Amino acid sequence: MTQPNNPPPTDFIRDFIEDDLRTNKNDGVVAVRFPPEPNGYIHIGHAKSVCLNFGIAAQYGGTCNLRMDDTDPAGESLEYVESIIHDIHWLGFDWQGRLFFASDYFEQLYQFAVALIKAGKAYVCSLNAEETREHRGSFTEAGTESPYRKRSVEENLDLFTRMRAGEFPDGAHVLRAKIDMAASNIVMRDPIMYRIKREPHFRTGTDWVIYPMYDFAHCLSDALEGITYSICTLEFENNRPLYDWFVEQLIPGRRPRQIEFARLNVSYTVLSKRRLIELVEKKYVSGWDDPRMPTVAGMRRRGYTPEAIRKFAAAIGVAKNDNLVDVALLEHCVREDLNERAPRAMAVLRPLRVVIDNYPENQVEEFECPNHPQNPEMGTRKVPFSRVLYIENDDFLEDPPKKYHRLGPGREVRLRNAYVIRYESMVKNEQTGQIEEIHCTYDPETRNAPPADGRKIPGVIHWIAADHAVPAEVRLYDRLFRVPEPKDENYTADLNPDSLAILAKCYVEASLKDTIPGTGYQFERLGYFCADLKDSRPGKPVFNRIVPLRDSWAKIAGGGK
RNA sequence: UGGGAGAUCGUUCAAUGGUAGGACAACGGACUCUGACUCCGUGAAUCAAGGUUCAAAUCCUUGUCUCCCAGCCA
Numbered sequence: 001m002t003q004p005n006n007p008p009p010t011d012f013i014r015d016f017i018e019d020d021l022r023t024n025k026n027d028g029v030v031a032v033r034f035p036p037e038p039n040g041y042i043h044i045g046h047a048k049s050v051c052l053n054f055g056i057a058a059q060y061g062g063t064c065n066l067r068m069d070d071t072d073p074a075g076e077s078l079e080y081v082e083s084i085i086h087d088i089h090w091l092g093f094d095w096q097g098r099l100f101f102a103s104d105y106f107e108q109l110y111q112f113a114v115a116l117i118k119a120g121k122a123y124v125c126s127l128n129a130e131e132t133r134e135h136r137g138s139f140t141e142a143g144t145e146s147p148y149r150k151r152s153v154e155e156n157l158d159l160f161t162r163m164r165a166g167e168f169p170d171g172a173h174v175l176r177a178k179i180d181m182a183a184s185n186i187v188m189r190d191p192i193m194y195r196i197k198r199e200p201h202f203r204t205g206t207d208w209v210i211y212p213m214y215d216f217a218h219c220l221s222d223a224l225e226g227i228t229y230s231i232c233t234l235e236f237e238n239n240r241p242l243y244d245w246f247v248e249q250l251i252p253g254r255r256p257r258q259i260e261f262a263r264l265n266v267s268y269t270v271l272s273k274r275r276l277i278e279l280v281e282k283k284y285v286s287g288w289d290d291p292r293m294p295t296v297a298g299m300r301r302r303g304y305t306p307e308a309i310r311k312f313a314a315a316i317g318v319a320k321n322d323n324l325v326d327v328a329l330l331e332h333c334v335r336e337d338l339n340e341r342a343p344r345a346m347a348v349l350r351p352l353r354v355v356i357d358n359y360p361e362n363q364v365e366e367f368e369c370p371n372h373p374q375n376p377e378m379g380t381r382k383v384p385f386s387r388v389l390y391i392e393n394d395d396f397l398e399d400p401p402k403k404y405h406r407l408g409p410g411r412e413v414r415l416r417n418a419y420v421i422r423y424e425s426m427v428k429n430e431q432t433g434q435i436e437e438i439h440c441t442y443d444p445e446t447r448n449a450p451p452a453d454g455r456k457i458p459g460v461i462h463w464i465a466a467d468h469a470v471p472a473e474v475r476l477y478d479r480l481f482r483v484p485e486p487k488d489e490n491y492t493a494d495l496n497p498d499s500l501a502i503l504a505k506c507y508v509e510a511s512l513k514d515t516i517p518g519t520g521y522q523f524e525r526l527g528y529f530c531a532d533l534k535d536s537r538p539g540k541p542v543f544n545r546i547v548p549l550r551d552s553w554a555k556i557a558g559g560g561k
Numbered sequence: 562u563g564g565g566a567g568a569u570c571g572u573u574c575a576a577u578g579g580u581a582g583g584a585c586a587a588c589g590g591a592c593u594c595u596g597a598c599u600c601c602g603u604g605a606a607u608c609a610a611g612g613u614u615c616a617a618a619u620c621c622u623u624g625u626c627u628c629c630c631a632g633c634c635a
Contacts, residue, residue, distance in 0.1 A: 011574085037635055072634060129633055136631055139563045143631090174633055184564045186631050195633035214635050238565055238630050260566085262628095267572085273635090315584065317574040319567095322628055326572050329585045339598060374598070405596065414594050450594090460594045524595045553596040 008059055009096075011318035013052070013231060013259050017060060020228075026254060030062025031228045034088070034095075035218070037069045038080035038202075040294040042289040042328070044309070045264040045271045048059040051313035052261070053231055065225055066095040070103045071217045071350040073201035083288070088295035092306045094243040099396040102217050103203045105224060109212050110164065112220055112250050113175055113193055117156045121249060122193060123149055124159040125176045132174070135181070136189050142182035143189045149178065163196055166209045170196050173523050174491045175220040177216075181243065187238050188245070191215055219243040227555050230256045235319060264316065265324045268479035268496075269294045271485055284495060285480070289534075291544050292480045292499050302477065303520050303530035303546030324485060337545065338520050343378055346401045346416065346462045347523040348507040348542070349474055351390035353437035353466070357424060359387040364465070367447075381511045384550040385418050388466040390507050392525075397440055398426070403556060405459030407438070414460040416524060420446040462524050469507035474529070475540045476501040506543075514538040520546060 020026055032053045036042055042050070057064035066088065070076050085099070116122035125148045127135060137143035151159070163173055175194040183189050193216040198209050219242075222230045230243070240258045247255050265271060270279075271294055279285050279293070288295050291302035299309065312333040316325050365385045372378040391407070400408040407413045412422045421440040429436050444450050483497040512521070517531040527548035536542040 035635095039635085069635070074634085109608085132633075133631070138631060141563085186564080189631085192633055197633075205626085211633095213633075218635085223572060234566070235629055236635090240565090262567090315573080317584095319574065320610065321567060322572065326585065329573075335597090344595080371596075373593095403596090416594060418594090420594095445592095448594090457594080459596085462595075503594070522595085522597080526595090527597095549595075549597050551596070556596080 009055065009314055009317075011261075012320070013229070013261060013318060014059070016257075016259060017229060019055065023059065026228045029226070029228050030057065030060040031065075031226050032056055032062065032231060033065040033067050033225065033227050035067045035069045035221075035232075036084050037072070038077065039072075039075040040080060041083050041275055041297050043271055043276065043293075043295045044266060044299065044312075045294075047091060047296060047309050048264045048313050048316065048318075049233075050088055050093060051171075051310055052318055054088075054095075055313075056229070062092075062228075063098060064095060065098040065100055065227070067102065067221060067225070069102040069218065069221075070201070070203065070374065071212050071214060073197070073199040073449075074212065077202050083297060087300075090300060090306055091309060092316070095254075100221070100225060101203060102212075102221050103201060105217070105221055106204060106208055108224065109217055111221060111266065113160065113212075113216070114157065116136045116177065116249060117160060117175075117194075118153060119249070120153060121178050122156070122175055123151050123178055124156050124163070124173050124455065125149070125190075125192075126173050127170060132192075136186065137181070139186070142345065143186075145181045146176070146190065149190070154227050160194075163194070163210050164208070166198075168196055169197055170209075172196060175210075177242075177246070179242075181487070185238055185241060185535070187215070187242050191197045191242055215239055215242050216246060217255070219246050219258075220250065223251045225249050226254075227256040228254070230258045232258060232260055234260045234322075235263075236260055253324070260320070261318050262323055265322075265485075266294060267324055267327045267484040268332065268481050270491060272480070276489060279480075282492075285493060291475070291477050291532075294480075300518075301533050301544070303407055303518070303528065303544055304334050305337050305341070305520065308334040311337060315346055327479060334547050335528070335550070338522065340375075342370075342520040342522045342528055343381075344373065344524050345381075345509055345512055345521045346383065346464060347472070347474070347506060347512070347526065347529070348390045348392055348462065348464045348469075349476075349503050349506045349526065350393035351464075351505065351507055352393045352396055352435065354389045354391050354421075354463070355437060355439050356387050356421060356442050357439050358441045361387060363387065364467070367417050375454075383417060383464045383509055383511070384468040385415075386465045386467055389415075390466055390469060391461055391464045396423075396435070398435065401557065406461055407440075407459070411459075412443075412455075412457055413447070414457045416460050416462045418447065418463070419443060420451060420457050460525075462526075464507045464509055468507060468510045470510055470513045470539075470541065472506045472508045472512070472540075473535075474503045474506045474545065475532070475543065476503065476545045508541065508543070512541060515541055522549075527551065 034053045054064045125146045174192045176190045179188050181189050235258050242347045257327045289301045291299035366382040368380045369383045396407040419442040421442045426438045427436045478499045481494045481495045486494040515531045517533045517536045520530045528546040529543040532542045
């Protein structure tokens, strides 16, 4: 997966693993896992973790399991499982058949719980949720022990059996680990292991009415799978003592080591599952795969490539610092990848009609245009040229500013891959004053050649022959939020109202008529585009703008975007 | 407030007691049939104060700031 010419990545986790390898701590075994909860689509933050875990497995000749952490049936579904599987494969990783579900271990986990009860280290607690919270104490005050903490092993066993059998309503009892209600780490204050929840599970159906909590299920699932490094995000640091506690009580031998790294934050977007779900459910976006979404599905539909996302993951690194990565870095990685692989084409987004007065009325020429300026191996394509063309509306200005290299009164410009044309006149709408078309003459000597007299033509613009133009819809995407860090409360107020602009009357060159959705092109001078995976149809293409080209003219001219 | 973690260019990641470096961003310039790409260049940082040391981003002390934890979520 890693490019052979790139140096292998280093970070504190790999340092840790390499130390273990040196001292032969785990007999050379490197076993990791990626454990998503299937209650949503994975996003760029998950992609970071996917690249980390699968990357480590590949780098050290180890394994990476895919495990669905499906311990809370509320909100989980097969649709999400399938999307996660699809997205990870698309990113370029494979778990070689090691797909697991925490729910596979429900019976095993139950037996572990029974064992803990028998060891006097777990008890059924009958406090309600509110009482449990009160007993937990606070940051500064120790908790108080539950009155049910001293129940006998027999009674606990009986109660827990009946919990499983469905004899009690939701919330009536929970199973708790008997640890220390005075622990300074609140996670250790008799944490809940099982709750009663009558919620059908997408895999186990109604087999269970009790479900294990994350803290109980996750560490044991890791241990059961022989995981050596359980890599997770920083917010689980407080849970590590509990992770170790459960494993130590129940599974002898080699123990997985939990290592925490900082989750990814990206500017101008949100990555919390809660907010992503809300964007989808409240229809701020068209779905999980809306091209503006930071989900893998959204980025795929937008036209981002797996290579670009992997490159990004490598570029941001792995550390324990809280971070807010500039979305410009992601865009840079996308451009860098697409610049190499995307064939060039011409498209006119906001057409302005141009008539070449001295070009024969019914003549059509075909120009052989290179598909890539730096890579001749990508071949050429034929692009028709005729008397009436479309150019980009902002490539002509009646009263151009300084440094403007394009068309205007008295000016010449090169038509990309074609002739040099000279402005002659314009036709305006008498009512509105809008320019309806402009008239030019061409210099027949300039096909594939500079002007014979040596004069410099400063500008090159793109164009489409009117008779051969393929009408297309083009969707221009911008960042979903207008502030770098949308506020937690009321973040929807920060939504960018201009994150989507639909241009219905664009023209693309003939070669793009039946383009395959998802394939990225560079529309020269505009940006990278691909036909939409859902809405594009042969003969009626719909293009998404993946990312615009860098535009140093815009900075000069507009002082901004 | 108790506990846990973290502070290095605008951003992000390095430097593991020995020249603070890369990438992104910014800014200049060269090149150009894409104002793209590429190339060259510029500016830009060790949270603070003490201490140890020939030498400190790194070790010690004190302080400051940020993040995480009081779900029967993960």
